[in-house]
Amino acid sequence: MALDEALMQRARSSGETVLRVYGWSSPVLSLGRNQRAVGVYDEGAVVERGVGVVRRPTGGRALLHHREVTYSVTAPAGDQELGAAYARINQLLLTALATLGVPASLANPATKASPPTALPCFAEPSRGEVIVGGRKLAGSAQWRDAGAMLQHGSIIVADDQSLIRELMREPGPPSPSPATLSDALGRVPSLDEVATALFAAVRDVEDDAATPLLPGELAELPLSELAQRYRDDTWTWRR
Numbered sequence: 001m002a003l004d005e006a007l008m009q010r011a012r013s014s015g016e017t018v019l020r021v022y023g024w025s026s027p028v029l030s031l032g033r034n035q036r037a038v039g040v041y042d043e044g045a046v047v048e049r050g051v052g053v054v055r056r057p058t059g060g061r062a063l064l065h066h067r068e069v070t071y072s073v074t075a076p077a078g079d080q081e082l083g084a085a086y087a088r089i090n091q092l093l094l095t096a097l098a099t100l101g102v103p104a105s106l107a108n109p110a111t112k113a114s115p116p117t118a119l120p121c122f123a124e125p126s127r128g129e130v131i132v133g134g135r136k137l138a139g140s141a142q143w144r145d146a147g148a149m150l151q152h153g154s155i156i157v158a159d160d161q162s163l164i165r166e167l168m169r170e171p172g173p174p175s176p177s178p179a180t181l182s183d184a185l186g187r188v189p190s191l192d193e194v195a196t197a198l199f200a201a202v203r204d205v206e207d208d209a210a211t212p213l214l215p216g217e218l219a220e221l222p223l224s225e226l227a228q229r230y231r232d233d234t235w236t237w238r239r
Contacts, residue, residue: 021191022069030054032056037236041167051064055238107126132179158181
């Protein structure tokens, strides 16, 4: 989370757009920026299950980072409207998924999405989100601040999102299962395979001269200061 916010700061000063793709070394529940957590999730159950907790700078609902691929896009916001930015990034996702052989499309539900609640992120697709067979495959949320934007997204590889209910004090009825890459492909793709398809989509759709950031450029980012906030329980459990 700290690196994503640092890349957002970099976008503000450099004017460059960066796509980052990553996985997680252990299960982590991530909470949306303004999502309520206090009294909703059982901190004892979280510890017992060996699940970490982090609060994203972006909005949206809770999701479990484990058997999925996370991406972030940081860019200068400019005059581009929110919907246009989502659509542009979704086109990258659709292009990458098509390369992998996943028949994905964009959701067009008849009703508006529910407001942020304790329900898992993948409980229902919102308009324009990536789906397979009517079920949500990729969830996204965006944050804009001082002329820059950060969009987070999660592409489900195999479904373990039901664990979120087991971390809640009052879980309520089960949520619909999300679509998964493993179901769509009949196999489990690697993180590197998904990342390669996403980076190829950037070159195909956006910029055929796109290049990776150099280690020295990452070393210049203010990670230590930002990381302190994301490790601080007063941020994670602030509401």
